[in-house]
Amino acid sequence: MLVVVLTMILRRNVVIPCIVFTFLIGLVYTGNLITAVQAVFNASLVAAKELFGIFLIISLMVAMLKSISATGGDELLVKPMSKLMVSPLVSYIVVCVATVIISLFFWPTPAVPLIGALLVPAAVRAGLPPMLGAVALALAGQAMTLAGDVIIQGAPGLTAASAGVATELVTWKGGLLTLIAGAVAIPLGYILNREDIRNFQHQKAETAATAEMSLPVGQAEEKKVDLTKGKFLVYLLIAAMIGVVVSMFGFDIKGGDASALLGGVALLIMLVATVTIDGIGGFDKMADYVADGLVFAFKVMGPIIPIAGFFFLGNPEVVVNILGDGAPGFLFDVGEMVAKVIPPTGFMAAFGLLILGAITGLDGSGFSGLPVVGTLAGAMASGDANVAATLGSLGQLGAIWVGGGALVAWSSLVAVAGIVGVPVLDLVRKNTIPVIAGLVVATIFAVLFMM
Structure with missing residues (x-):
């Protein structure tokens, strides 16, 4: 774990260290070279089985949005x-509101280009500096919404699986904590830049023209908007998503069942969209959309499989599927040792998990550190699901707010800066104080009211 964290600090991907140490742990534990080699594969296989539901829901939501965009429905x-x-x-x-709403259902990655290309130019014309448009996209989408992920539940699902607790427990705790962090960070992002707004308004005409010229996504692809089909699909999508949310609350649908409902709706809307747009050609187009969605999901999440496989060696419920019956949960053992020194319900443990999450986020992914913080949270909690979920949620916030696209310049924050046309390092500097303030307030709240 120390080598993995050090690798993250050095801004290198941790896949190689995870594979190497999976092999070494298998070799030392079993004393058998062949079994150790098999453990490398089995760890990734077990991780893939545990996480495929997350991959699938992400791919289906992206594919559905792509099928609708063919008519200009996304616009x-x-x-x-x-x-x-x-x-x-x-x-x-x-x-901010548009980014949150669209990111909740479609993930920030496809939402940011859409909002950045279509809404930020209008905001610039109204006097908002392009940099503040980028700050809004990053804080509302790449940070707050992704860290909660309360609809698709990719992040809480990964954290919960590693911590050995129910996904819905991490979902509501992580959702509440990221909402608190966002309630602090987003207003602060505006307040700290009021002088920039005044300066921008003095040179509004020239700067606005330059900003609009620097929004390549909005101009890179001319779509033929079919208003009739586009409106039908948009209304269908809105009605379906409202139905999903109402059903989740009305019928108490949670966790994997909620993901299944959302994924099924996505497939059905995609089917309607392809048949409506392409007719008989939809038979082939539907397959293309599904394939494109899966390619996207595995490109974004694929490297997490061997990383999660390594950290699943620390989970006593999962490690038996990798190293065989009787294998101990090594990381849980370490967690119990740490818990004897650090109380799991105090400020030290809470800020420790937050900082560890932030360190794991330095690789620019945000998600690769979730198995780390989830497993350690479960280990430190010593069987207390409430404490494990709270600590895991704090680690999740640290990893995604930092590495998911708010403070790491080599993460998807590059896409935000590129779409809006601002320097990414300047955007990092603008985000730093709001992000730190939001995370600190959320962590204090967690310690006082959620443990």
Whole structure:
């Protein structure tokens, strides 16, 4: 674990160390070279089985959005919001709200180009500096919404699986804590840049023209908008998603059942979209969309499989599927040793998991550290699911707020900066104080009220 964390600090991918140490642990534990080699494969296989549901739901949501975008439906989805851009403050709020709503259902990765290309230019015209548009996208989407991930539940599902607790427990705790962090960070991001807004308004015409010229995504691809089909699909999508949310609360659908409902709806909407747009050609197009979605999901999440496989060696419930019956949960043993020194319900443990999560986020992924913090949280909690979920949620916030795209310049924050046309290192500097303040407040709240 120390080598893995050090590798993250040095801004290198941790796949190689995880594979090497999976092999070494297998070799030392079994004393058999062949079994150790098999353990490398089995660890990844077990991780893939545990996590495939997350991969699948992400791929289906991305594929569904892509199927609708063929008619320009994605543009119609956000067009009404652009009419609300009447001032810098209102524009900032609209960009944040739109980013949160679309990111909740489609993940920030496809949502950010959509909002950045279609809403940020309107916000710039209303007097919002391009940099603040990028801050809104990063804090609301790449940080707050992704760290909670309460609809798709990819992040809490991964953390919960590693900690050995129910996904819904991590989902609501992580959702509440990231909402608190966002409630601090997002307003602070605006307040600290009021001077920039005043300066921008003095040179509004020239800067706005330059900013719009620097938004390549909005101009890179001309879509032929079919208003009739596009509106039908947008209304269908909105109605379906409202139905999903109402069903989740009305019928108490949680965890894997909620993901199954969302994934099934995504497939059905994709089917309707492909048949509506392509007719008989939809038979082939549907397969292309599903394949594109899976390619996207594995490209983004694929490296997590061997990483999760290594850390699953520390989970006593999973390690038996890798090293055989009787294998101990090594990391849980270490966690119990640490727990004897550090109380799992105090500020030291809470900030320790937050900082560890932030360190794991330095690789620019945000997700690769979730098996680390989840497993350690479960180990330190010594069987207390509430404490494990709280500590895991704090580690999840640290990993994703830092590495998911708010403070790491080599993460998906590059996409945010590129879409809006601002320097990524300047964006990191603008995000630093709001992010740290939000995470500190959320951690204090967790210690006082959730442990």
